[in-house]
Amino acid sequence: MASHCSKTMALALIILVGVLSFFLPSSAELRRLQHPLKHDGSLRFLVIGDWGRKGQYNQSEVATQMGRIGGELDIDFVISAGDNFYEDGLTGIDDKAFEESFTNIYTAKSLQTPWYTILGNHDYRGDALAQLNPVLQKIDSRWICMRSFIVNAEMVEFFFVDTTPFVESYWQHLDDYHYDWREVAPRENYISNLLKDLEKALKESSATWKIVVGHHAIRSVSEHGDTEELLKLLLPILKANEVDLYINGHDHCLEHISSRDSPLQYLTSGGGSKAWRGVFTPNADKVQFFHDGQGFMSLQLTKTNADVVFYDVFGRVLYKWSMAKQLHPAM
Numbered sequence: 001m002a003s004h005c006s007k008t009m010a011l012a013l014i015i016l017v018g019v020l021s022f023f024l025p026s027s028a029e030l031r032r033l034q035h036p037l038k039h040d041g042s043l044r045f046l047v048i049g050d051w052g053r054k055g056q057y058n059q060s061e062v063a064t065q066m067g068r069i070g071g072e073l074d075i076d077f078v079i080s081a082g083d084n085f086y087e088d089g090l091t092g093i094d095d096k097a098f099e100e101s102f103t104n105i106y107t108a109k110s111l112q113t114p115w116y117t118i119l120g121n122h123d124y125r126g127d128a129l130a131q132l133n134p135v136l137q138k139i140d141s142r143w144i145c146m147r148s149f150i151v152n153a154e155m156v157e158f159f160f161v162d163t164t165p166f167v168e169s170y171w172q173h174l175d176d177y178h179y180d181w182r183e184v185a186p187r188e189n190y191i192s193n194l195l196k197d198l199e200k201a202l203k204e205s206s207a208t209w210k211i212v213v214g215h216h217a218i219r220s221v222s223e224h225g226d227t228e229e230l231l232k233l234l235l236p237i238l239k240a241n242e243v244d245l246y247i248n249g250h251d252h253c254l255e256h257i258s259s260r261d262s263p264l265q266y267l268t269s270g271g272g273s274k275a276w277r278g279v280f281t282p283n284a285d286k287v288q289f290f291h292d293g294q295g296f297m298s299l300q301l302t303k304t305n306a307d308v309v310f311y312d313v314f315g316r317v318l319y320k321w322s323m324a325k326q327l328h329p330a331m
Helices: 002-022 059-073 097-103 128-132 187-204 228-233 235-240
Strands: 031-034 043-048 077-080 115-117 143-145 149-153 156-161 209-214 245-248 254-258 265-269 286-291 295-301 305-312 317-324
Touching: 043 059, 043 265, 059 295, 156 187, 187 235, 228 235, 254 295, 254 305, 254 317, 265 295, 286 305, 286 317
Parallel strands: 031 149, 043 077, 077 115, 115 143, 156 209, 209 245, 245 265
Antiparallel strands: 043 295, 149 156, 254 265, 254 286, 295 305, 305 317
8 A cells, every 4th residue: 555655646746747847948958757766776667669559459468468567566667668659649639549549558557657658750640749748647647758858766867868850761751751840840950959968967867777768779670670860879979978778669579689889788679569570680789689579578677786578468578688787885
C-alpha cells in the first residue's frame, strides 16, 4: 500500500511539472522532471517502442507480458521510444486512437506508472502537438510526452531527444508523407539549439549513469539501419560526454550493439507490435544480440550495476546483459 501511495504522489507531481512546462517557450533549456528512486536506491523500468495499433499485430499480447514482468519487477515507470500511434499519429486531442491504442491496451496494474514518451516519425505524420498537449493527461494521467526533456532520478539522468527532425528525407517529402513541423521549422535552427542544450546538460550532469533516449537508431542492423544524421551530429556529443546507453525504437526488433571505440551501448526496443522484417545488415560495431520480432526490454539500475533483459512476445527471456560502474571515492 505504501509503495502504491508513493507512486501515486510521484505521478501527481510529475504531471504538474509537465503541465507547467508545456507553456514554456520552445527555445528554453531542456525541460526537467524529477523521479524518485526506490527506498533501496534502485530503479526499474520497461522500454517499448513502435506499438500503437489498437491491439493488433500482437500489441495486446506484448502489453500483457509487459504487465506481468512489470509486476514481478515492481517497475517505477515505462519509457516509450516513439511511434506511439500508427499509421499517422493522432488527428487531434479528441482522437479515440489515444484510448484505443494506449489506455485500453496497457491496463495491467503494474503499468499504471508514468510513461515517459517521445515522438517518432509516424507521430509527426499526424497532429504532433496533440500528443504534446497536457489535455491528454486528463484522459490518462500516465501520459507524459514532450519533444526533448530530462528525467532526473539522482544516480541516473535520462536525456530524451527528438530525433525525427534530424532526418533530412522527411523534410524533402521523399516518402510522400506530410510531417507536422509546427514549432520545429526551420530545421537547422531547431537542431542546433537542441544539440547545444543537450551538450550543456550532459556536461553539467553529475549522475552516475547517463542514458539518452531517441526514436531513431544510431546503430541498427535491421530494416532502417544506421541513421546517418545521428552518426554525424549526435553521436560525437554522446561519446564526448561519456553517455552509457543510447535507447531507441524505430526498427521493429530488439537489439544490443556495442561501440567498438567507446563504452557506449546501443539498445533497440521497437518490438511493440508489427515486426518480423526479415532484414539483417551488419555495421561497423559489434552486434551482441538481435531478435527480428516482437517484445520489449527491462532495465534495472543501482549505483554500481545496470541489468538489461530482452523479452519476446510471450514474455520469455531472450537475452541478458549486465554492466558494472566503478564508483570513484570522493576526494
